[in-house]
Amino acid sequence: MKDGLSDTVAGAALVGFALVLWFYLIPTFVTEVEFQAEMSPRFFPRLGAILIFGSGLVLFLRSLRTVRSAVADGETGERVARPLSAMLVALAMSGFIILFQQVGYAAAAPFLLVAMTVLFGGRHPVAVAAVAIVTTAVLYALFNYALNLPLS
Amino acid sequence: MLADIASALDMLLSVQNMIAIFVGVAFGVFMGAVPGLTGTMGIALIIPLTYSIEPITAFALLLGTYKGALFSGCIPAILINTPGTPAAAATVLDGYPLTQKGRGGEAMGMALWASVIGDTISTVALIFGAVLLAQLATKFGPPEFATLVLFSLTIVAGVSGTSMIKGIAAAAVGFIFGTVGLDPMMATPRFTFGELTMLNGISLMAMLIGLFAVSELFIQSEAAAGSIKNVLVPKAKIGWDKIRENMKTILRGSTIGIVLGSIPGLGATPAAFLSYSEAIRASKTPEKFGKGSLEGVAAVESANNATAGGALIPLMALGVPGDVVTAVLLGAFLIHGLAPGPQLFAENLDLVYAIFIALLIAALMLPVIGLAAIRLFSRIAMIPRYVLYPVIAILCLLGVYGFNSSPTDMWVMLGFGFLGYGMRKLAFPLAPMMIGFVLEPIGEQSVRQALTISSGDWTIFASTPISILFLVLTAASVVFIARRSMKDRAKANA
Numbered sequence: 225m226k227d228g229l230s231d232t233v234a235g236a237a238l239v240g241f242a243l244v245l246w247f248y249l250i251p252t253f254v255t256e257v258e259f260q261a262e263m264s265p266r267f268f269p270r271l272g273a274i275l276i277f278g279s280g281l282v283l284f285l286r287s288l289r290t291v292r293s294a295v296a297d298g299e300t301g302e303r304v305a306r307p308l309s310a311m312l313v314a315l316a317m318s319g320f321i322i323l324f325q326q327v328g329y330a331a332a333a334p335f336l337l338v339a340m341t342v343l344f345g346g347r348h349p350v351a352v353a354a355v356a357i358v359t360t361a362v363l364y365a366l367f368n369y370a371l372n373l374p375l376s
Numbered sequence: 377m378l379a380d381i382a383s384a385l386d387m388l389l390s391v392q393n394m395i396a397i398f399v400g401v402a403f404g405v406f407m408g409a410v411p412g413l414t415g416t417m418g419i420a421l422i423i424p425l426t427y428s429i430e431p432i433t434a435f436a437l438l439l440g441t442y443k444g445a446l447f448s449g450c451i452p453a454i455l456i457n458t459p460g461t462p463a464a465a466a467t468v469l470d471g472y473p474l475t476q477k478g479r480g481g482e483a484m485g486m487a488l489w490a491s492v493i494g495d496t497i498s499t500v501a502l503i504f505g506a507v508l509l510a511q512l513a514t515k516f517g518p519p520e521f522a523t524l525v526l527f528s529l530t531i532v533a534g535v536s537g538t539s540m541i542k543g544i545a546a547a548a549v550g551f552i553f554g555t556v557g558l559d560p561m562m563a564t565p566r567f568t569f570g571e572l573t574m575l576n577g578i579s580l581m582a583m584l585i586g587l588f589a590v591s592e593l594f595i596q597s598e599a600a601a602g603s604i605k606n607v608l609v610p611k612a613k614i615g616w617d618k619i620r621e622n623m624k625t626i627l628r629g630s631t632i633g634i635v636l637g638s639i640p641g642l643g644a645t646p647a648a649f650l651s652y653s654e655a656i657r658a659s660k661t662p663e664k665f666g667k668g669s670l671e672g673v674a675a676v677e678s679a680n681n682a683t684a685g686g687a688l689i690p691l692m693a694l695g696v697p698g699d700v701v702t703a704v705l706l707g708a709f710l711i712h713g714l715a716p717g718p719q720l721f722a723e724n725l726d727l728v729y730a731i732f733i734a735l736l737i738a739a740l741m742l743p744v745i746g747l748a749a750i751r752l753f754s755r756i757a758m759i760p761r762y763v764l765y766p767v768i769a770i771l772c773l774l775g776v777y778g779f780n781s782s783p784t785d786m787w788v789m790l791g792f793g794f795l796g797y798g799m800r801k802l803a804f805p806l807a808p809m810m811i812g813f814v815l816e817p818i819g820e821q822s823v824r825q826a827l828t829i830s831s832g833d834w835t836i837f838a839s840t841p842i843s844i845l846f847l848v849l850t851a852a853s854v855v856f857i858a859r860r861s862m863k864d865r866a867k868a869n870a
Contacts, residue, residue: 234802238545245552254555255564263827265559265566268820272555275548282541310594310797313769314790317590320773321786336773337766343597346762355763363774373778 231287238280245273312343329375333360384729387432388737396433397734400440401741405749407441408448408460410771414581414779415445415461416701423708431712432727436734438708442701443495443738446644446681447746450487451753454480454673456768458589462580463644463680465810466652468588470665470672477668484754485614486622486670487677488746494630494678496739498685501634503732505689516639518829519836521822523846524639525815528650530853532808540861543808546799550809553578554816561824573784582776582785583813586792587799587806589772594797596765614670622674625655629678636679637686644680644687645814649807651679657856666805685735691716692728 250273254266316339323332337356346352367373400422407418418441426434449464454471467487474483516524532540532547556567557577568574619626629651636647655675656662665672691702695717709716714724721728776789796806830836838844 230802234542234545234804238549241549249567253569254559254566257559257562257564262561263824265562265564268816269552269555269566272548272552272816275551276545279541279545279548283545286541307598309597313594313597314794317769317773317790317793320770321783321790324773324777324786325783333770336770340766340769341762344762344765346760351762355766359767359770363770367774367778371778373781375774375777 228287231283235280235282235284235287238276239284240280242273242277242280245276246270309343313340316340316343329364330360333363380725381729383726384733387726388436388730388733393433393436393734394737396436397440397738398741398745400437400442401444401738401745402440402749404441404444404446405448405745406444408445408464409451409749409753410460410775415442416704418445419701419704419708423704423711426708426712431714432730432734434708434712435731436738438705439731439735440738440741442705443681443684443735443742444745446684447488447491447495447677447742448749449680450491450673450677451484451750454483454487455753456589456764457592458768458772459584461644462584462814463648463683464676465584465588465645466648466676466680466807467673469652469676469807470667470669473666473668474670474673479668480754482614482618482670483668483673484750486618486673488743488750489614489619490622490626490629490674490677491681491746492739492742493626494633494680494682495684495742496736497627497630498634498637498682499732499735499739500685501682502685502688502692502735515840515842517840518822518826519840519843520846521639522819522826523837523843523850525819525822527846527850527853528646528815529811529819530653530850530857532811539803539805540857542804546804546806547808547812550812550814551816552812553583553809554813555820560817560821561828571784573780573782577817578788578813579776579780579782579785580814581779582789583792584810585772585776586789587796587810589768590789590793591796591800591806593765593769593772594793595800596761618670622671625658625671625674626678628654628658629675630682633679633682634686634689637683638689644683646811646818647683647686648676648680649811649814651675657853662860688735692720692731693717695720 250266250269254269256264256266258264316336319339320332320336323335334356337359338352341352341355346355364375367375403422404415404418407415419438422437422441426437429437445461446463449459449461450467450471451460453459453464453467454475457468457472459465459468471480471483471487474480529547532543554577556574558564558575559566565575632651632654633644633647636650637644652665652672652675655671656665659665659669659671661669661671687702688705691706693716695706695715706716709720714720714727772789773786776785777783779785799806799809826836827834838847
C-alpha cells in the first residue's frame with residue numbers, strides 16, 4: 225500500500241473510530257453522573273474523541289493531496305512482508321493463553337515454544353524439543369520458586 | 377551532625393551491609409532486565425526476607441534493588457526493542473536503532489554512564505536538598521499538576537518523528553485508553569465492558585509489552601528464516617569524549633529527573649519522556665533523534681535514574697511516596713517500625729544518614745554490576761533467532777501475567793501487539809500513544825480536582841506562580857514547535 229493511500233485509510237479509520245466513540249461507546253459505556261459543579265465522567269473521553277476526529281480528518285485530507293501529487297508524506301511504514309507469519313505467531317500466543325487458562329502452564333508452554341521455534345526457523349527436532357523442555361522447566365522454577373509467583 | 381554521620385558510618389560499614397547493597401543492586405538489575413518483571417515486584421518479593429534483619433541491612437538491600445532495576449530496564453530496550461521497565465520505554469526510541477546500526481555497545485555504555493551520573497547527582501540532591509525540595513513539592517496542588525501535564529503533552533511533538541499529525545492521533549488514542557477503568561472522581565465504570573479486571577484500567581505493563589515487544593515479534597516473524605542475523609552487540613564501551621559531549625544533556629536530564637521524581641504521582645516514565653523532548657529542543661541535530669542518537673539515550677537514562685533520589689525526597693522528608701516503588705518502600709519502612717517524615721529525621725537521624733550513604737555506595741556499585749550485566753545480556757544477540765524469539769514470547773506472556781496474575785492482561789497485551797504492529801505498518805509512532813496513556817489519568821484527576829476546588833472556575837489554572845510558569849512554558853513550546861515545523865517545511869520545499 226502506498227504511503228498516501230495508507231494514510232487515507234488510516235485517517236478514515238480514525239474518523240470512523242471517533243464517530244463510534246462519540247455516538248456509541250461513550251453514551252453506552254460511560255455512565256453520566258450529574259453532581260453539583262462536578263465535571264461529567266464523559267468530558268475527557270469526549271475530548272479524546274474530538275482529538276482523534278480532528279487528527280484523523282487532517283491526515284485524511286492531507287493524504288488525498290499526497291495521493292494526487294503522488295508524493296509520499298511522512299515516514300514510510302515497515303512494509304508488510306509476510307503477514308501470514310505474524311498471524312501465525314499471534315495464533316500461537318492466543319493458543320498459549322487459552323491452554324494456560326484451561327489446562328495450565330505445563331501444557332501451554334511447550335505448545336507455544338514448539339510452535340514459535342518452528343515459526344522462527346528452527347527445523348532440527350532435537351533443537352525444537354530442547355528449547356521447549358529447557359525453557360518450560362527454567363521458567364517454571366524461576367516463577368514458582370525464585371519469584372514466588374505460582375503459574376497456575 | 378558530624379556525630380550523626382560518624383554513627384551512620386559505624387552502622388553501615390560492615391561486610392553484611394556491603395553484601396546486601398551488592399545483592400540488592402544485582403537482583404534489581406536482573407528484575408529490570410527481564411521484560412515484565414519490575415523493580416516494584418523485586419522490592420515486594422524481597423520485603424518478606426527482610427523482616428528478621430537489621431533495618432539498615434534491609435534498606436541497603438531494598439534500595440539497591442530499586443536502583444538496579446531503574447538502570448537495567450535499558451538493556452532489553454537497547455538490545456531487543458523491549459523496554460525492561462516502563463521507565464525505559466523512551467530508551468527504545470534511540471537505543472534499538474543504534475543496535476541495528478551495530479552501535480549497541482556505545483548505546484549500552486552511554487546508558488550505563490548516564491544512569492550512574494544521573495543516579496549520583498540525584499542522591500547528592502537527596503542528601504542536601506531533601507527538606508528544601510520536599511517543601512517545593514508540597515506546593516504542587518491540582519492546578520500545578522494540571523498545567524504541568526499540559527506542558528508535558530508538548531513532548532508528543534518531540535517523539536512524533538516526521539509526521540506530527542500521526543503523533544497527535546496516536547496520543548489521542550492513548551488518551552482514550554487512559555480513560556478506561558473507574559472514573560477518578562465519581563468511581564463510575566468507563567469502557568470496562570462488564571469486565572471486573574478492567575475496573576483498574578488497562579495495565580501499563582500489558583500495553584507497553586504489547587506495543588513494543590509483541591509488535592516486534594510479529595515484525596521479526598515476517599523475515600524469512602535465517603534472513604536476518606541478530607545484530608552483534610560488542611562490550612559496552614564508550615569514550616569519555618562522547619560522555620563529555622553529552623554532559624549538558626545528562627545534567628539537564630538529571631535535573632528533570634530529580635524535580636519530576638520529587639513530585640508525588642509522576643515517576644520515572646514521564647520524566648524520561650520530558651527529558652527526551654527537552655534534549656530534542658536543545659539539540660543542534662534534532663533530526664538524528666529516533667534514528668539512533670546517543671544524545672537521546674543519555675537524556676532518557678539520566679532522567680529516569682535521577683528520579684530515584686527525587687522520589688525518595690518526599691518519602692523521606694514528608695512520608696509521601698512519589699510513585700509505586702516508593703509506596704512499596706514506605707510499606708517496608710512501616711514494617712520495620714519506622715515512620716518516614718520529619719519524625720524520622722528527628723528520632724533516627726543516624727539511620728537517615730546511613731541510608732543516604734548506602735544510596736551513594738549503591739551508585740558506585742552500579743557501574744561494576746551494570747557492566748557485568750550488559751556483558752551477560754549482550755550474549756542474547758548471539759542466540760539463534762529460533763531460540764531467542766520463542767523465549768521472548770513466553771517471557772512477555774508470563775511477565776504480564778505475573779504482574780497482576782490476570783489472564784485478561786495477556787489478552788490485552790496481545791491486542792496491543794496487534795495495534796502496535798498495525799501502527800508500525802502505517803508509520804504511526806508508538807511513543808505518543810504511551811505518553812497520552814500515562815498522562816491522561818494524572819491530568820484528568822488534577823483538572824477535575826482543581827475545578828471542584830474552584831467551583832468550576834477555570835481561572836484557577838492561572839492562579840499560582842507555578843501554574844502560570846507552566847502555562848508560559850507550554851505557550852513557548854507551542855511557538856517553538858510551530859517555528860521548527862515551518863522551518864522544516866521550508867527546508868523540504870527548498
